[in-house]
Amino acid sequence: MRIATFNINGIGARLPRLLEWLDEFGPDVVCLQEIKTQTDSFPRLEFETRGYACAVHGQKGFNGVAILSRIGLEDVSIGLPGDETDEQSRFIEATVGEGRSAVRVACLYLPNGNPQPGPKFDYKLAWMRRLIAHARAELARERPYILAGDYNVCPRDEDVWDVAKMADDALTQPESRALFHELLWLGFTDAIRTFQPKGHAFTYWDYQAGAWNKDWGLRIDHMLLSPQAADRLAAAGIDRKPRGREKASDHTPVWCELSNSRTSA
């Protein structure tokens, strides 16, 4: 089972590139962030004709998340619990796969938080605390669970192309990192760092200043696996090819491969 996460920065502007990548990479499940469209305007048919069911949590102009799956898509849940006044579309969950191989997949778009300090940074930290509470409850269910998406957090200095230039950014603040690690240490496995324990493993390059060509990147897109999912983790990686193309998103896909569940305990 191949699961990917991809911040596409606008489904309208990215649809041809996304379809091309689906055909070429063949993921079974894709978590999309920043679709930047309302739920009703999401181009479902384009995916359904390729065999993918869609679960969409859209928003006009900003944010918006979706899960595509060609191996079943059940029990869709919209929104991150913990604040009924939060109107931003940043979280959606669904169960994919069949029977013993089923996996609960969460697709998240964590608030950017810039500028900091300020209300946007406060919102980011509060959102992260809600995510931790929700993740703790999910882990207690002891089932395969994946938290995939754009976290807008560089966990460590090696996840930043230039630490000094990013020193005042919300993505590298000690508070952001502390909450990310609080989440991770609940018992999750960072899929990319399982296979690339050290050094640069960038997933995002700014559009400005030729950042892509100079490899001035950040690692902010992550896949965190519960113990029951990590038991099945066979491979993980970053597909850099889409970032180098015309009309690219500023992010590139992160993926992992899960084996089927063991047949006996």
Place this chain on the structure above:
DNA sequence: ATGGTTGATCCTCAA
């Protein structure tokens, strides 16, 4: 010293 880019919508904001 501060530039530089993209997407969606409204005449700017968010990233």
